[in-house]
Amino acid sequence: MAGMNRASYAIAIVGEMRGRFITFEGGEGAGKSSHAAMLAQRLRTLGIGVVLTREPGGSPGAEIIRHVLLSGAAKPLGPDAEAILFAAARDDHVRQTIEPALARGRWVISDRFADSTRVYQGTLGHADPKLIKALERITVGDLKPDLTVILDVPAEIGLSRASKRRGAAGADRFEAESAEFHEKLRDAFRMLALAEPNRCVLIDAGDMRPTVAERIWKVVSDRLDPATAPVALEDVAS
Numbered sequence: 001m002a003g004m005n006r007a008s009y010a011i012a013i014v015g016e017m018r019g020r021f022i023t024f025e026g027g028e029g030a031g032k033s034s035h036a037a038m039l040a041q042r043l044r045t046l047g048i049g050v051v052l053t054r055e056p057g058g059s060p061g062a063e064i065i066r067h068v069l070l071s072g073a074a075k076p077l078g079p080d081a082e083a084i085l086f087a088a089a090r091d092d093h094v095r096q097t098i099e100p101a102l103a104r105g106r107w108v109i110s111d112r113f114a115d116s117t118r119v120y121q122g123t124l125g126h127a128d129p130k131l132i133k134a135l136e137r138i139t140v141g142d143l144k145p146d147l148t149v150i151l152d153v154p155a156e157i158g159l160s161r162a163s164k165r166r167g168a169a170g171a172d173r174f175e176a177e178s179a180e181f182h183e184k185l186r187d188a189f190r191m192l193a194l195a196e197p198n199r200c201v202l203i204d205a206g207d208m209r210p211t212v213a214e215r216i217w218k219v220v221s222d223r224l225d226p227a228t229a230p231v232a233l234e235d236v237a238s
Ligand SMILES: Nc1ncnc2c1ncn2[C@@H]1O[C@H](COP(=O)(O)OP(=O)(O)OP(=O)(O)O)[C@@H](O)[C@H]1O
Pocket: 026, 027, 028, 029, 030, 031, 032, 033, 034, 035, 161, 162, 164, 165, 205, 206, 207, 208, 209, 212
C-alpha cells in the first residue's frame, strides 16, 4: 500500500468489505431502542460507520406504513393483512436503507426486524405460517442478520417501563394488548433464541442499563470482533 494515505487505504479496504448487520428484538419496554443507540455510539468510538435504523420504518416509504400499523388502523384488516403491510415496509427498508449501507461497509443496527413479524403476526397473531415464510423470503431473502440480540424481561417489567416512558400518551397498537399476550410474546422470543443459537443471543435485560449494555458489548465483541473492522471513510482525515 506504498504511496497511499490513510484515507485511500481505508477506501481500498472498505471497498471490498461488507458491513455487519445487527438486530435487536424483544417485547415492549425491554430496552431495544436504548441499547441499539448505546451500541451504535460505542461502535462509532472505534471509528466504525454505523447506520442506526428501526422497524416498522427506517426509510421514508416505510415510515408512512409505520404510522398506519402503530395507530391500529390496520388491525381490523386481520393478521394476514397486517403481516403484508409489515412486509411492504420491510421491503422498502431493506432496499433503500439496509442493503446500500452494508454495501458501503457500514454496520447497520436495526431496532426490530423480521423476527418481530415471525413472533407478533406469526406466533401470536396466527397469520398463516406459509404466508409469513413467503413474505420473509421475498423481503429479507439472504439478508440474515449477523447477530440478533433478543432482550428478555418479564412482560410486567417491560410494560411498566414502556408506560413510564410514554407518560400521558396512549398505548400504541401492540402495547395495548393484554398481559397474557405480552407473556406469550416473551415465550415466543425465547423459543426463537433456542431455535437459532448461531444467529440469536438471549440477553437478560432485567438489570440496570449499564449491566445490560456490558452483556451486549461482550456478545458483540466475541462474535463480530469490531476492534478489527475497517474504519469509516468519513471519520478518516485525508
Ligand atoms: N435496564 C433498564 N432499567 C430501567 N429502565 C430501563 C432499562 N432499559 C430501558 N429502560 C427504560 O425503559 C423505557 C423503555 O426502554 P426502550 O424504549 O429502550 O425499550 P424498547 O424495547 O425500545 O421499547 P418499545 O418496544 O416500547 O419500543 C425507556 O424509558 C428506557 O429508558
